Amino acid sequence: MNEISLQMREIARDLLSKNEVNLVLGWEKGSHWYKSAPLFINKVEDVDRLVFDEFCHNNLSKYLVDLAHHEAKVAIFVKGCDSRGINRLIQDNVIKREQVYVIGIPCRGLKDPDDAVGKKCGEPVKDAVKCQECRYPNPVVHDIMVGEQVNATARGQETAALIEKLEKMTQDERYNYWSRQFECCIRCYACRNVCPACSCRECIFDRAVPDWLGKANNLAENQFMHLTRAMHVAGRCIECGECERACPMNLPLMALNKKIIKDIEELFGENDAGIDPEKKPPLGHFELNDPEKFM
């Protein structure tokens, strides 16, 4: 068992036995060596199930949305990207900082579980795409930290390269590319349900009246869903890449989210969501001298 996992267990044991929290959100091993899954612990006996490894993809801050009215304090383990989710939820008044005890884990980047399918434990596995361009491997908010700080190092440019490729295409080529993607969508809403920026109590996609989104699975409805979703998380996406990982159809959702982030930076200046809880989200404020290129 790795050192970080052991430390996590000690911290969780300590917090629970001293009643400082009554729930710990962490990870445990799942169905395969390349699967780690969210774990909810409220009994000291269960702390030895906690692990941290290169497959702990789930951004647990999502669960804080459900726990907004939790009666006592919750301890949560976060990687760098996940920690931005905590700040975002605080900014959106979904949770209060004092409700959560944040245990940060500097993250060296995770592996792609899909690439591990069929392999034996120990065989080389590709890096997860979502971690390739990580700029915040160290948690930006934490009460304590487990493990050593790590340096951000870009290990790939897959998403950025795809965005550039798309930008260079003609309108019709781009349209055809996205249509092919959206036609594949099965509308399972895994992307929405895994996303810490999707914190509405009732989503417009679920409402029968007014029926913004019909239930038929066709290109038009799917376009509506993905454009609305992308605009809704615009300026609030913390780049954890969970939507893209969760998508069973492997839609390149981060090529949407990161394009918007890129545009926001070009238009309104640098903005990384969930870094500074005091900073207003880019679509939630304005400057008098904002560009007016569309006039």
Next chain:
Amino acid sequence: MSIDNAWEPKILVFACNWCTYAGADLAGLSRLQYPANIRILRVPCSGRVNPQFVVRAFLKGIDGVLVAGCHPGDCHYTTGNYFTRRRFLLMKRLLEYMGLEPERFQTRWISGSEGPKFQQVVTELVQDIKALGPNRKLRDA
């Protein structure tokens, strides 16, 4: 059915109640001619327009959308149009990234006294959209 010969674009204008709607009114009162292709939807503020209103309009058969409101500094609610500006600058880029022709979605500032500007903007918009032809990209078949 050959619709293309007789095709006339349908254009939706989200008009802010305080400026653009008054501007359109003035254009009417001044007997300024503009194409009959536009449908005006009055909104309390251009900031009321949600991105999904725009996408939905396209899906339901609109060929071009104009969001129009007060000039910066003139918002009846002080700052609404500044948010509009950011939101739709970003959304215009997103729609372009999706492969939509950028001319189909436009934002303009038209005040209550700018009847001629209203006439000019919608006339140009209709010309642009006519040149593009029907919207077939974001459309509920």
Next chain:
Amino acid sequence: MKTIAKSRLNELLKALDKEYNILVPFKEESVSKFVPWQEGVDPYFEENTLLPPKDILFPQTEKMYGFKVKDKSVEIEELTQEKGQQIIFGLRSCDAYSIDCLDKVFLTKGYEDGFYRQKRENTLLWALACTKPQDSCFCESIGIDPREAVCADVQIYDLGEEWGFTARSAAGEELLQKLEGLFTDKDAEPLPVQGFSITVDMEGVPEKLANMFDHPLWEEVSRKCLGCAACTYLCPTCHCFDIAGSVKGGQGYKFRCWDSCMFSEYTRMAGGHNPRPSKKERVRNRFLHKLYYFVERYGQLLCTGCGRCLAKCPVNMDITAIIRKIKEAQQQ
């Protein structure tokens, strides 16, 4: 057994293509599913498809009938369905079993679903014996033989360099006879099935679940569920649907589309009451349906052991782990 060299599979498909629409497993980028075969489509037999063949018989969105409304009048128009014969070529035992489940749902218990029946009647199943279980497969634990599919018209075997075919129904027999010229008759031993990495003991599980409705286990296992429908939409047996309509200018159609018991509005009534208000009730219903309710109603499990749900669930909700927990659970 009738055999044909793997390199000559195209000839067989071409011969079948004359009378049938053939659906074959096909992989494009990272998504594999059944697609209509045509010259140039190279079937993918390496592993089972990501999307099950369910939507061939039960499409995700299916028009049911058209209507016209004008003033007070309402006209209803039945839509004619295509009557073409089709073959699902190369589906695995697990997915064949799922079609057996769908047959029970749509064709028994008092009402026959006309939309399903029309397609099912015109479909032949050419099942492929599985030899290489994937990491998340556990069909054998469910009682499914990976080499012999239920409902198959023809069973296909991997013989190494050749494909072998054995008829399993009169229709399959007749078709193989017709194609006689393409095959060589020989005695051959199909490749053996390699080991399963997941096994689970189903003994007594449905019976035990009869008394576990109020067990604290459901609260515990449902906590990490995100309430998305990845599991139900990838499941070959999940068959819940919604009925909705589309109307434009007095004309429209009604369609049915997949729905998921994991969605909160699935059971919510017009007045607001919801019999399954939280994810605990929804997760419980999903697993009880698969492992107990369906057994009680139709005499078989509503799980095929295909493992798609546990492979693709964003939080790795693992039905085999839940079955193990059920087995270990103390009776309340």
Next chain:
Amino acid sequence: MTNPLVPIRGKIIKVVQETPDVKTFHVSTIEGKKPFTPKPGQLAMFSLPAVGEAMFSITSQGPDHLELAIKEVGQLTSALHEIEEGQECGIRGPYGNGFPLDYCKGKDLLFIGGGIGLAPVRSLINYCIENRKDFGKLTVVYGARSVADLVFKEDLFENWPKVDNMEVYTTIDRAEEGWNGHVAFVPAYVEELGLKPMTTITCGPPIMIKFVLQALAKMGFNDKDVITTLEMRMKCGVGKCGRCNIGSLYVCLDGPVFTLEQLKKLPPEY
């Protein structure tokens, strides 16, 4: 019609305003015939195709029509409350098991209803009246929030009291001017009447059912003699679409009528 999910064309030949938010719709085929002949307690899937489709209990039937009493609660029912006589519609059915007529035959029957819950019960009451000699004494206990909310007033005050060996007790929740009748919640009234245990058919809002069942238990009523009808969200009506299950039963097929004895064996998920 080969496909059970495709409705036949119907026509609303009459609309009766029962209360401010309940109307009864008389539905025929467009040829003026009864769409189908349901048993008391069965259901019909009714639609305005451009709006939606929903399941309703059939409250009564005539020689050429079915009657559906519908309360305005959602999208479809609001649209329904706007329509006029002559409106065409879609209808399919009948669905569900209906009341156990053979079991009820020859017995004294007690009917307990609250609000719109009288609608399904009324189908059986009317059946008993039409086949009067097959049944013993008929007793109806019915209540609503106010006088205005009492449904089927003509039956309650005119028709039913005249029926041989039939008693009707009506109550409202809170006293109001012009009402000389009883004032009490339905469960309390049932207890107050001190009826002897007999076969009972009850339907009403969940909170009323809960207390009626408690009262009946206290009064010594037998679980297998207490019959109720359930409501669930339904789409197909034929046991395929999945959402109306309670355990392994589907309310649209195996219900909506259950005895308390049956319900106690099912998961409490309705």
